[in-house]
Amino acid sequence: MALITLSADVQPHQAGQRLDQTLAELFPDYSRSRLKTWIESELVKVNGQIQSIPRSKIYGNESIEINVDIEDETRFQPENLPLNIVYEDEHILVINKPKDFVVHPGAGNGSGTLLNALLFHYQTIAEVPRAGIVHRLDKDTTGLMVVAKTIPAQTKLVRDLQKRKITREYEAVAYGIMTQGGTVDEPMSRHPTKRTHMAVHPLGKPAVTHYRIMERFRNYTRLRLRLETGRTHQIRVHMAHIAHPLLGDQTYGGRPRPPKNASEQFLTALNQFKRQALHAVMLRLHHPITGELMEWYAPLPEDFVNLINALKEDYNLHKSELDY
Structure with a gap:
């Protein structure tokens, strides 16, 4: 498993947005669908409180924290096969x-x-x-x-x-x-x-x-x-x-x-x-x-x-x- 820890502060201009939209802007390295899954899996905290509803409203200046274990692909066996x-x-x-x-x-x-x-x-x-x-x-x-x-x-x-x-x-x-x-x-x-x-x-x-x-x-x-x-x-x-x-x-x-x-x-x-x-x-x-x-x-x-x-x-x- 690969542990990912993300944190950021919501910006004032993001007030009124949905939580999933805000996360997509704060953490652009991750797809919106993946962020939505993390929210629904109760892996996202807003001001220290778990949020599980992607459409939850953001008011501005909140602290966001995400801690997630991403399952890696080690369930499959590495094999020394040639690659062109x-x-x-x-x-x-x-x-x-x-x-x-x-x-x-x-x-x-x-x-x-x-x-x-x-x-x-x-x-x-x-x-x-x-x-x-x-x-x-x-x-x-x-x-x-x-x-x-x-x-x-x-x-x-x-x-x-x-x-x-x-x-x-x-x-x-x-x-x-x-x-x-x-x-x-x-x-x-x-x-x-x-x-x-x-x-x-x-x-x-x-x-x-x-x-x-x-x-x-x-x-x-x-x-x-x-x-x-x-x-x-x-x-x-x-x-x-x-x-x-x-x-x-x-x-x-x-x-x-x-x-x-x-x-x-x-x-x-x-x-x-x-x-x-x-x-x-x-x-x-x-x-x-x-x-x-x-x-x-x-x-x-x-x-x-x-x-x-x-x-x-x-x-x-x-x-x-x-x-x-």
């Missing part, structure tokens, strides 16, 4: 995640995850909730992720994600021949019957995905996509919703659909690509502490490059037969 580090400083870490690498322990994946690796390589990151993980990539999605090494960095990154200030772009290969780019603006929620799946649902949370065409092949289209929101499986669900599921996505895409007269070599290449064709290629954000605008790129991994080459070879072999 793209950038690192004392506040953040940017990694290029490989395929077949789960981000956070869960059912059936209690070890061998990114979180286990972070706990091994950065001992103090155990004091940061979720070991600093502020967004995730699916197990078989490759590419860039940012991790916070401190609580202030994590709080700011989470806020920037919520305010859509962090730009994340992906490359993907989708089934079907797409003629133009566009935007999918469809709310998403947990699938009503398949609890490990997500789905477009009118009562779900807002979800927006922008996409543009990079290349077209026979029965496939290479895309560049930009997330405006970050729902679980968002790109995969949105592309399936517009009838262009990602190549290799067994969860949302159904069976492979090779084009007519495909060579055995091409069919073998398709069968050897055993994941969804999705790679987080670009990450842009303002540094959570310095405010500096930073940007990183991750080249396509080898299996993705081999897939693109196979698609190009198939296209060139049959382009005289195409009418688009």
Whole structure:
């Protein structure tokens, strides 16, 4: 457990505010939702008296004291797993995640995850909730992720994600021949019957995905996509919703659909690509502490490059037969 002790005096201009609003101003390193939880858990004292109602009125000049034990992530085992580090400083870490690498322990994946690796390589990151993980990539999605090494960095990154200030772009290969780019603006929620799946649902949370065409092949289209929101499986669900599921996505895409007269070599290449064709290629954000605008790129991994080459070879072999 990590003991945190905070204290401050309410300023006169804060008179009349709610307690949770005042704490958010006095302690900006911590999210408002976390501060609200501390209030409700009776961990906040105002003039020496416990306050448990976030909407309690503040009159000005009160003394605030917070004493809280934050459960660290030592319930998970540190593991010496390799990390492909793209950038690192004392506040953040940017990694290029490989395929077949789960981000956070869960059912059936209690070890061998990114979180286990972070706990091994950065001992103090155990004091940061979720070991600093502020967004995730699916197990078989490759590419860039940012991790916070401190609580202030994590709080700011989470806020920037919520305010859509962090730009994340992906490359993907989708089934079907797409003629133009566009935007999918469809709310998403947990699938009503398949609890490990997500789905477009009118009562779900807002979800927006922008996409543009990079290349077209026979029965496939290479895309560049930009997330405006970050729902679980968002790109995969949105592309399936517009009838262009990602190549290799067994969860949302159904069976492979090779084009007519495909060579055995091409069919073998398709069968050897055993994941969804999705790679987080670009990450842009303002540094959570310095405010500096930073940007990183991750080249396509080898299996993705081999897939693109196979698609190009198939296209060139049959382009005289195409009418688009």
